Amino acid sequence: MKKNWKYNLCWLILMVAGFYLINTLMLAGVINTFIENMLVTIGINIILAVGLNLVIGFSGQFSLGHAGFMALGAYATGIMTQTMNTAGGFYLSILVGVVISIVVALLVGIPTLRLHGDYFAIATMGAAEIIRIVINNMKITNGAAGLFNIPQFATWDVVYIFVCLTTIVTVNFIHSRDGRAVISIRENEIAAEAMGVNTTKWKLSAFVLGAATAAIAGSLYASYLQTIVPSTFGIMESINILIFVVLGGLGSITGTFVATTLLGVLDAALQSLGVLRMVFYAVALIIIMIFKPGGLFGKWEFSFKRLLTKKQDGDMKEAGKESK
Amino acid sequence: MTDALNADHITKVFGGLTAVDDVSLHVGEKELVALIGPNGAGKTTFFNCLTGVGPATTGTVKIGGQEVKKNTKAYKVAQMGISRTFQNIRLFSKLSVLENVLIALTNHYKENFLTAVLRLPAYYKTEEAMEERAKELLKDFDLEDVMYFPAGSLPYGTQRRVEIVRALATEPKIICLDEPAAGMNPEETADLTRLIKRLQTEYGIAVLLIEHDMSLVMNLAERIYVLAEGKLLAKGTPSEIQNDEAVINAYLGGGADV
Amino acid sequence: MQTFFQQLINGLSLGSIYALLALGYMIVYGISKLLNFAHGDVYMLGAYWGYYTINYLHFGFITALITAMIVCGLAGVIIEAVAYRPLRNAPRVAALITAIGVSFFLENGMSYLVTSDTRNFPQVIKQKTFDLGGVMISNIQLIILVTTLILTLGLMYIINYTKTGRAMRSVSTDYDAASLMGININHTVSITFALGSALAGAAGVLIGLYYNSIDPLMGMTPGIKAFVAAVLGGIGSIPGAAVGGFLIGLLETAVQAMGFSAFRDAAVYIVLIVILLVLPGGLFGKKQVEKV
Numbered sequence A: 001m002k003k004n005w006k007y008n009l010c011w012l013i014l015m016v017a018g019f020y021l022i023n024t025l026m027l028a029g030v031i032n033t034f035i036e037n038m039l040v041t042i043g044i045n046i047i048l049a050v051g052l053n054l055v056i057g058f059s060g061q062f063s064l065g066h067a068g069f070m071a072l073g074a075y076a077t078g079i080m081t082q083t084m085n086t087a088g089g090f091y092l093s094i095l096v097g098v099v100i101s102i103v104v105a106l107l108v109g110i111p112t113l114r115l116h117g118d119y120f121a122i123a124t125m126g127a128a129e130i131i132r133i134v135i136n137n138m139k140i141t142n143g144a145a146g147l148f149n150i151p152q153f154a155t156w157d158v159v160y161i162f163v164c165l166t167t168i169v170t171v172n173f174i175h176s177r178d179g180r181a182v183i184s185i186r187e188n189e190i191a192a193e194a195m196g197v198n199t200t201k202w203k204l205s206a207f208v209l210g211a212a213t214a215a216i217a218g219s220l221y222a223s224y225l226q227t228i229v230p231s232t233f234g235i236m237e238s239i240n241i242l243i244f245v246v247l248g249g250l251g252s253i254t255g256t257f258v259a260t261t262l263l264g265v266l267d268a269a270l271q272s273l274g275v276l277r278m279v280f281y282a283v284a285l286i287i288i289m290i291f292k293p294g295g296l297f298g299k300w301e302f303s304f305k306r307l308l309t310k311k312q313d314g315d316m317k318e319a320g321k322e323s324k
Numbered sequence B: 001m002t003d004a005l006n007a008d009h010i011t012k013v014f015g016g017l018t019a020v021d022d023v024s025l026h027v028g029e030k031e032l033v034a035l036i037g038p039n040g041a042g043k044t045t046f047f048n049c050l051t052g053v054g055p056a057t058t059g060t061v062k063i064g065g066q067e068v069k070k071n072t073k074a075y076k077v078a079q080m081g082i083s084r085t086f087q088n089i090r091l092f093s094k095l096s097v098l099e100n101v102l103i104a105l106t107n108h109y110k111e112n113f114l115t116a117v118l119r120l121p122a123y124y125k126t127e128e129a130m131e132e133r134a135k136e137l138l139k140d141f142d143l144e145d146v147m148y149f150p151a152g153s154l155p156y157g158t159q160r161r162v163e164i165v166r167a168l169a170t171e172p173k174i175i176c177l178d179e180p181a182a183g184m185n186p187e188e189t190a191d192l193t194r195l196i197k198r199l200q201t202e203y204g205i206a207v208l209l210i211e212h213d214m215s216l217v218m219n220l221a222e223r224i225y226v227l228a229e230g231k232l233l234a235k236g237t238p239s240e241i242q243n244d245e246a247v248i249n250a251y252l253g254g255g256a257d258v
Numbered sequence C: 001m002q003t004f005f006q007q008l009i010n011g012l013s014l015g016s017i018y019a020l021l022a023l024g025y026m027i028v029y030g031i032s033k034l035l036n037f038a039h040g041d042v043y044m045l046g047a048y049w050g051y052y053t054i055n056y057l058h059f060g061f062i063t064a065l066i067t068a069m070i071v072c073g074l075a076g077v078i079i080e081a082v083a084y085r086p087l088r089n090a091p092r093v094a095a096l097i098t099a100i101g102v103s104f105f106l107e108n109g110m111s112y113l114v115t116s117d118t119r120n121f122p123q124v125i126k127q128k129t130f131d132l133g134g135v136m137i138s139n140i141q142l143i144i145l146v147t148t149l150i151l152t153l154g155l156m157y158i159i160n161y162t163k164t165g166r167a168m169r170s171v172s173t174d175y176d177a178a179s180l181m182g183i184n185i186n187h188t189v190s191i192t193f194a195l196g197s198a199l200a201g202a203a204g205v206l207i208g209l210y211y212n213s214i215d216p217l218m219g220m221t222p223g224i225k226a227f228v229a230a231v232l233g234g235i236g237s238i239p240g241a242a243v244g245g246f247l248i249g250l251l252e253t254a255v256q257a258m259g260f261s262a263f264r265d266a267a268v269y270i271v272l273i274v275i276l277l278v279l280p281g282g283l284f285g286k287k288q289v290e291k292v
Helices: A002-027 A035-056 A065-085 A087-112 A117-136 A156-174 A179-185 A189-194 A199-224 A237-246 A253-269 A275-290 A302-311 B043-051 B074-078 B097-104 B113-117 B121-140 B155-170 B186-201 B214-220 B238-242 B245-252 C002-032 C039-056 C059-087 C091-116 C137-159 C162-174 C176-181 C187-213 C220-233 C238-257 C263-278
Strands: B005-014 B017-027 B034-036 B060-065 B082-084 B173-178 B206-210 B223-228 B233-237 C127-132 C133-136
Touching: A002 A156, A002 A302, A035 A065, A035 A156, A035 A179, A035 A199, A035 A237, A035 A253, A065 A087, A065 A117, A065 A199, A065 A237, A065 B005, A065 B238, A065 C263, A087 A117, A087 C091, A087 C263, A117 A237, A117 C263, A156 A179, A156 A199, A156 B113, A156 B214, A156 C133, A179 A199, A179 B097, A179 B113, A189 B060, A189 B074, A199 B206, A237 A253, A237 A275, A237 B233, A253 A275, A275 C059, A275 C091, A302 B043, B005 B043, B005 B074, B017 B034, B017 B206, B034 B043, B034 B155, B034 B186, B034 B214, B043 B060, B043 B074, B043 B082, B043 B173, B043 B206, B074 B082, B074 C059, B082 B155, B097 B121, B097 B155, B097 B186, B097 C039, B113 B121, B113 C133, B155 B173, B155 B186, B155 C238, B173 B238, B186 B214, B214 C059, B223 B238, B223 B245, B233 B238, C002 C039, C002 C059, C002 C133, C002 C137, C002 C162, C002 C187, C002 C238, C039 C059, C039 C220, C059 C091, C059 C162, C091 C220, C133 C137, C137 C162, C137 C187, C162 C176, C162 C187, C220 C238, C220 C263, C238 C263
Parallel strands: B017 B233, B034 B206, B034 B223, B082 B173, B173 B206
Antiparallel strands: B005 B017, B005 B060, B223 B233, C127 C133
């Protein structure tokens, strides 16, 4: 039990070091607004992608509706912080977004998680579209025009901390008894049931946990950008998150971090190219998938334990939580 | 003494086809029973009725004297004390052998979301206890050398063994083995025979065995049920079955795999 | 009653387009088990082909339609060979991402080449409206309905009564068994993509004619709805996909007529989810059960 503290400490040091590194670069002026913007976007995308990887990569349920849950968090924060313009109000709005998201995830998940493969994908996509269309037509959300002048509480450091927190929660969940039950469903649902694993319950837990973290990402997004419109949270956003996950490797949190960062940087670097940027992006996507169909990292995880013990035991304790 | 398994008047109808027709079978505590029959006799369908994968149309199943209610989900049936292996091996093939066994232990250890996520001492304690138990089982069946290998990468015979150990790890009252010797050479079959015997003698678990390999069945089973075309053709001790006219005609006589 | 029939005709016209898209989507999905996100973009290509050939080469409607089908069929074959074939044995989700990549590529490539402006589709056929006892039906609506009918019947004939169709059906049931029976898999998959994409191309020309406006992103939503229609009808059933397409067209028109046009798409998805939950195999499909 004692030895585990060593690895946990390594992760803690890494997280704190990452924070100070960014902070120093920020003070030194190396990180300008443009780069800060990029880093925050990457951070928010990491939260989204890690949550979606839990649902798709670990529980094996192909959800295409992640952006719907993000929208719930974004609008909870957008609406609430306009009247409660304090940090407390902001954190309360995150909590409300998470709770709403969990309730909706239960409502959507309980009936649809019975569906398999593409049918589940298309059902979740439909559910997310319904969420978006409802937001698009409500008064309190200001319809298609969206909300603006949302007070900014989510600065880069807040986002950084939430990236660490949501990742720790997700990774620790995966490496527990419950997480193993979730993974067994992906591997072989019928065998999992024969082992007494309540597949419905664990699929739902993964789905709900993914939805909750997506809501957090949405809240941060709304508060950082200060403007939200319903069209942001459409099918394209769900697909974008999916791309991060698949590119990094389904079932590899390390991969999700690397892929999200790479694509975030690529996206920012190609910004000046206009429409051509998306053409290059598309070609890059096709080429990477043809040569690396399992994603960049497959199911591989970075682990301090393996690094430090050098014991080839394939153990996958704590996984990727590197800095943004 | 309660029976490990009681199946009474099990009938399974698919569309218009009666795949299993009024079959009754019981397996006593720590008993080793075999179910044999030609291909298509409905053996696997009958297994699926017992384990809740494809519930019976009519009839009742009792596990350890406890009745399985209608529409009980497969995982609940499994929790009642029945475990199984599959004809076409169903391991969690990308996970390690150890993880396969750990998953089977899921319901015997309590862990909650908060202790796991916050990595409280309770989490490490449960994890250690689970790992210890899993390793103990693996060691007992000579699988400790391969416990960190992905289950799918192992030789066929070893995969069969892992599947049986995984089934054992759920601490069932009865294990149902669906053609465990299929595709094995004589040496592997001999190993398997010893392994199945140990389930009964060392672990005190009842075994219901579907098998084509007659030598295995005749060596192991205390009683044998014969299924043909969905109906129970005969039951009795191995010697009784070997001398049964109907069985010889329907199965033993014609089969090349005897 | 009059409005009812009027909306019925409008719904059927729109539904025809969805039906053509859904048919193409379904046969491609049936053989490659791939959510082909680029399908809607092939339809967009068809519309642009129609736009340029009618405007600059002065093609008539029939020539434009047929050449659009050929060109889109070719595009489908190329897309399959370049982006999907290398991934045939890879995890399905990898192929899905390349499909998204192809979709992005076509949408943005076209935006780059022809700008993302919305264009007016040339009126190659002069619109005439017939009054059937108060119900208005235009010649364009008739053309759309008739074209859809002919193409659907043609597809059914190919799939059910020709050697190619038999090869397609066998490949979509089991790749390995089909190849053991001497069927050329690559060839069959190519033909399927050609047929499916040709139908999308035809739909593109028809929608241009009907709605009179085209843009590079026009294929996104219809592409997704085509899959919804195919699922609704039941994957694997040709009449199912056609009926699914018509149903979605009718549903959208009905919701719009009732004054809820903002919730048009939401209604489609609600119906989809309900159908999937009640009839997991769709209206005409069979539920797949995994054998233990």
